[in-house]
Amino acid sequence: MPTRIRLQRHGKKNQPFYHIVVADGRVPRDGKFIEKLGTYNPLTNPATIELNVDRATYWVGTGAQPSDTVRRILSYKGVLLKHHLQVGVQKGAISQEQADVKFNEWLKAKETKIANAKSESDTKLRNVKKDRLEAEKKHNETVAAAVAAKRKAAAEAEAAAKAEAEAAAAAEEAPAAEEAPAAE
Secondary structure, eight states: OOEEEEEEEESSTTOOEEEEEEEETTSOTTSOOSEEEEEEETTSSSOEEEEOHHHHHHHHHTTOEEOHHHHHHHHHHTHHHHHHHHHHHHHTSSOHHHHHHHHHHHHHHHHHHHHHHHHHHHHHHHHHHHHHHHHHHHHHHHHHHHHHHHHHHHHHHHHHHHHHHHHHHHHHHHHHHHHHHHHO
16 A cells, blocks of 8 residues: 655635645545645745644655655655655664754754745735835825825916906996986
């Protein structure tokens, strides 16, 4: 029975979510599996991976072949390094303590690298939002200035029309006022 470590798709359309499982290589992708090792969510930044490293190391050690994507995930989480170190311990090249120290050093370096990448991504996102807000403020100011100029022009036109109407009304009243005293 050739065992494979592969992804089992879950989630809605255009929103994939995967379970990392050990399954017989002959069963369908979303079919029966032997053991669930963890989950993988590619939609988050960085991708969220929850994995039982000890069980994954066990299955890699027993000869289960990971798919290409799962191989990258296992490498990212350190399963392949841990398996490599365990093989060295079994052959007597290094002791278990040395293997644990090497793995823990690698794990700390990896966590630092991930934290730096995440903070850099957050900073970049924050700067993009800030730039968008500033651009929107500038645009709003130009629109407000244009609206104010338009309103000012309309108010001036209305005041000129009102003054003209008053002048015309005053001109009509003046001749009528002059004729009335002459008739008396």
